Every structure is written in C-alpha cells, then in structure tokens.
Amino acid sequence: METWDAIRSRRNVRTFTDRPVGAADLERILEAARRTPSSSNRQRWDFVVVTDRERLRRLAGVWRGAGHIAGSAATIALIAPQADDPHIRESIQYDLGQVTMSVMLAAADAGIGSGHAAVEDQHLAREILGFPEDRFCAWLIALGHPADRPLRPVRRPDRRPLDEVVHRERW
Numbered sequence: 001m002e003t004w005d006a007i008r009s010r011r012n013v014r015t016f017t018d019r020p021v022g023a024a025d026l027e028r029i030l031e032a033a034r035r036t037p038s039s040s041n042r043q044r045w046d047f048v049v050v051t052d053r054e055r056l057r058r059l060a061g062v063w064r065g066a067g068h069i070a071g072s073a074a075t076i077a078l079i080a081p082q083a084d085d086p087h088i089r090e091s092i093q094y095d096l097g098q099v100t101m102s103v104m105l106a107a108a109d110a111g112i113g114s115g116h117a118a119v120e121d122q123h124l125a126r127e128i129l130g131f132p133e134d135r136f137c138a139w140l141i142a143l144g145h146p147a148d149r150p151l152r153p154v155r156r157p158d159r160r161p162l163d164e165v166v167h168r169e170r171w
C-alpha cells in the first residue's frame with residue numbers, strides 16, 4: 001500500500017477474523033516499532049507480543065475499553081519504565097505515541113487492522129505479561145484482519161476540519 005493510502009486507511013479496528021497475522025507481517029510491524037524515533041534516541045520501551053488466545057482473553061480484562069484485545073490475532077503490549085518526574089513521563093509517552101503510529105501504519109500497509117487499548121489494572125497486566133516491577137504497561141495495540149470490512153481509505157474522516165485546526169503563519 002502507498003504511504004498515503006495507509007495513512008488514510010488506518011482506523012480503529014475492534015473486531016477481527018480468526019486469520020492469524022502472518023509471521024513476516026508481524027516481524028515487519030515489530031521492526032517498524034523498533035525503528036521509531038525517540039527523545040535522544042533513548043528507546044525507553046519493550047514490546048511483548050501476545051498471540052496465545054487464553055492470554056489475549058485475560059489481557060482484555062486490564063481495562064473496560066480493552067475488550068477487543070480478546071479477539072485480536074496478536075497484541076503488542078508497550079512496556080516502559082516508571083518515572084516520577086513529569087517531564088520524563090511526558091517524554092516517554094510522546095515516544096510511545098510515535099511507536100503506536102509506526103505500528104499502526106505498518107499494519108495498515110499490510111492490510112492488517114489495529115486498535116489501541118489503555119491499561120488500567122497494572123497488577124493484572126504484570127501478572128499476565130511478566131514485566132519487571134520498575135516498568136509499566138503503557139498501551140496495548142490489538143492486531144488482526146478486520147472482521148467488519150477491509151481497510152480502505154476513509155473518505156470522510158470523523159475529524160475537525162482542516163481550516164479549523166491549521167493556523168497559517170500565526171494563530
């Protein structure tokens with residue numbers, strides 16, 4: 001898919017077919033995550049890839065908006081260091097936002113749907129995924145082939161108009 005088409009086709013997908021994500025596609029998606037830029041190239045992230053159905057089902061319990069994780073073909077958990085300093089926390093979250101978009105665009109490029117989920121229950125996430133005490137699970141990204149309709153460029157995105165959000169030269 002062209003980059004422009006991948007950008008326009010990505011949307012949150014929350015229902016997936018039973019078809020697994022191919023190994024080559026999954027590796028490419030993870031490679032896209034690894035290549036993401038980060039503040040001072042610190043790369044304060046680890047990725048836990050989950051494909052086991054029972055583990056996915058349990059993972060769906062970490063947040064009331066994470067139900068779609070259960071039916072995903074694979075989910076990538078973004079794990080990051082805990083930080084007390086709010087500036088460091090913000091910087092880590094910025095970097096993770098970029099990882100998320102890299103993953104989602106690489107997935108869209110391969111025709112694979114993706115959907116974010118937040119994580120509320122860190123204790124449960126740690127129990128399921130086994131990450132160390134000094135880390136937390138920041139976000140989950142569900143992946144799979146869309147069960148509703150294939151990814152196609154969204155004609156009329158549910159977004160504020162360009163003229164409203166873009167300020168040219170000055171606000």
Ligand SMILES: Cc1cc2nc3c(=O)[nH]c(=O)nc-3n(C[C@H](O)[C@H](O)[C@H](O)COP(=O)(O)O)c2cc1C
Binds near residue numbers: 010013014115118
């Ligand atoms: C930081 C962030 C957290 C999100 N958390 C969730 C979530 O927990 N559950 C969910 O179903 N969608 C979640 N979303 C998806 C958004 O609701 C979605 O991206 C937004 O409504 C725009 O729709 P689109 O992605 O289909 O364009 C999240 C998105 C972002 C950027």
